[in-house]
Amino acid sequence: MRVLVLNAGSSSLKFNLFEMADESLILEGLVERIGVDGRLAWSVGAESGVQEVQLPDHAAALAAMIELLEARLGSGARIHAVGHRVVHGGPKYGESTLITPEVLADIEAYALYAPLHNPNNALGIRVAKAALPDVPHIAVFDTAFHHTMPEHARTYGIPYELSMKYGIRRYGFHGSSHAYVAARTAILVARPLRSLKLITCHIGNGTSVCAVRYGHSMDTSMGMTPLQGVIMGTRCGTLDPSIVDLLIDKEHLDYQAITELLNKKSGLLGISGVSSDFREIEAAADAGIPRAILARDILTYDVRKFIGSYVSVMDGVDAITFTAGIGTHSSRLRAEVCRHLTYLGVKLDETSNRDGQGERLISAADSRIAVAVVPTHEELMIARETVR
Numbered sequence: 001m002r003v004l005v006l007n008a009g010s011s012s013l014k015f016n017l018f019e020m021a022d023e024s025l026i027l028e029g030l031v032e033r034i035g036v037d038g039r040l041a042w043s044v045g046a047e048s049g050v051q052e053v054q055l056p057d058h059a060a061a062l063a064a065m066i067e068l069l070e071a072r073l074g075s076g077a078r079i080h081a082v083g084h085r086v087v088h089g090g091p092k093y094g095e096s097t098l099i100t101p102e103v104l105a106d107i108e109a110y111a112l113y114a115p116l117h118n119p120n121n122a123l124g125i126r127v128a129k130a131a132l133p134d135v136p137h138i139a140v141f142d143t144a145f146h147h148t149m150p151e152h153a154r155t156y157g158i159p160y161e162l163s164m165k166y167g168i169r170r171y172g173f174h175g176s177s178h179a180y181v182a183a184r185t186a187i188l189v190a191r192p193l194r195s196l197k198l199i200t201c202h203i204g205n206g207t208s209v210c211a212v213r214y215g216h217s218m219d220t221s222m223g224m225t226p227l228q229g230v231i232m233g234t235r236c237g238t239l240d241p242s243i244v245d246l247l248i249d250k251e252h253l254d255y256q257a258i259t260e261l262l263n264k265k266s267g268l269l270g271i272s273g274v275s276s277d278f279r280e281i282e283a284a285a286d287a288g289i290p291r292a293i294l295a296r297d298i299l300t301y302d303v304r305k306f307i308g309s310y311v312s313v314m315d316g317v318d319a320i321t322f323t324a325g326i327g328t329h330s331s332r333l334r335a336e337v338c339r340h341l342t343y344l345g346v347k348l349d350e351t352s353n354r355d356g357q358g359e360r361l362i363s364a365a366d367s368r369i370a371v372a373v374v375p376t377h378e379e380l381m382i383a384r385e386t387v388r
C-alpha cells in the first residue's frame with residue numbers, strides 16, 4: 001500500500017510518499033512559493049532536484065506534484081490513500097478520520113481555533129480530493145492525541161458556560177510527534193509504553209512539552225491554539241492576557257496586528273532581535289549578545305519549568321525525551337535542561353549527548369531516570385494512521 005502524506009500551508013505543500021509494506025519513504029518533496037512564482041524541490045533516495053514552475057494556486061501545486069510522481073515513478077506513482085495533516089480537530093475529533101463532506105466542513109469551522117492553519121489544511125484536502133477522487137483521504141489531527149487530557153487539565157479559568165458554548169479549552173498540538181517519540185522511548189528503555197510515565201519535549205520552531213502517562217497524554221504546554229506554553233521561534237508562549245489589552249491600547253493595534261505580533265514577531269525572534277532560528281541564537285549568545293543570551297535562557301528555563309510541573313502531575317517520571325529541530329540537535333540545550341534535574345536522579349552520558357547521532361539514550365547507565373533523543377517522524381505517523 002502506498003500512502004501519500006500531505007501537509008498544506010498557506011503558500012506551500014509538503015509531500016511524502018511511503019511504501020507501507022516496509023514503511024520506506026519512496027519520495028519526498030516540497031512545493032513552495034505558491035501564488036508567488038513557484039518552486040518544486042524533491043528527493044528520491046540519493047537523487048534530488050529542484051524545478052521552477054508557475055504555481056498560481058494550490059490546485060496547480062498539486063498537479064505539479066502528481067506530474068513529478070508520475071515522471072519519477074511511472075506506475076509506482078499509483079497512490080492508494082492520502083493522509084492529510086490537519087492542525088485542529090476541535091472538540092469532536094479524538095481520532096484520525098475518513099474525510100467526508102461533513103468532516104471537511106468541521107475542519108473549516110475549526111478555523112475558529114486555528115485561523116493560521118486549518119483554512120490551508122482544508123484547501124489542501126479540497127484540491128487533493130479533486131485530483132485524486134478515487135482513493136480514501138484521511139485527516140490526522142495534531143490535537144487528537146491530547147483528547148485524553150482530564151477535564152481539570154484542559155479547562156481554562158473563565159466562566160464555564162463560555163467554555164462550553166465555544167469549545168474554549170486546552171487542545172494541545174504536535175500530537176503525532178509526541179505519540180511517535182513516546183512509543184520509540186518505550187522501545188529504547190525496553191519497557192511497555194503502558195507502564196511508563198514519560199515527558200516528551202518537542203523543541204523546534206514550534207515547541208510543546210507533553211506528560212504522557214501509560215501511553216496517554218495527560219497534559220501538554222500548548223493550549224486552545226499553538227500560541228500557549230513555552231516561548232517559540234516567533235510565538236510568544238504563555239502571556240498574561242492583560243498584556244494584549246495594554247498593547248492594543250498603547251500601540252493602537254487592531255485584532256490582526258496583535259495576532260501577527262504574538263505569532264510572528266515574538267518568541268526567540270522578538271526577545272533576541274537576532275533571529276527565530278536557534279542556531280543563530282546560540283551563535284549570537286556565544287558572541288556575548290545579551291538579548292540572544294536572554295532568549296536562549298528563557299527557552300531553557302521554560303522547558304525546565306514544564307518538566308518540573310509534569311513530574312508533579314504524573315507523580316514521577318521514568319524517562320524524558322527530546323525531539324524536533326532544537327531538541328534533536330542542540331546538545332547544549334539538553335545538557336543545560338538536565339543539569340537542573342539532578343534532584344530527580346538524572347545523570348547524562350556526556351559523550352552520548354554531545355557526540356551521538358540519531359535515536360539513542362543519552363543518560364548514564366546509573367541515571368535514575370532515562371533521557372533520550374528521538375528524531376521525530378510525524379509524516380510516518382500520519383501514514384500509519386492512514387493505514388489504520
Ligand code: AMP
Pocket residue numbers: 203204205206233276277278279280282324325326329330
Ligand atoms: P523544526 O521546527 O523541528 O524544524 O526545528 C527548527 C529549529 O531547530 C530551528 O530553530 C533551528 O535553528 C533548530 N536547529 C536545527 N538544527 C540545529 C542544530 N544543529 N543546533 C541547534 N538548533 C538547531
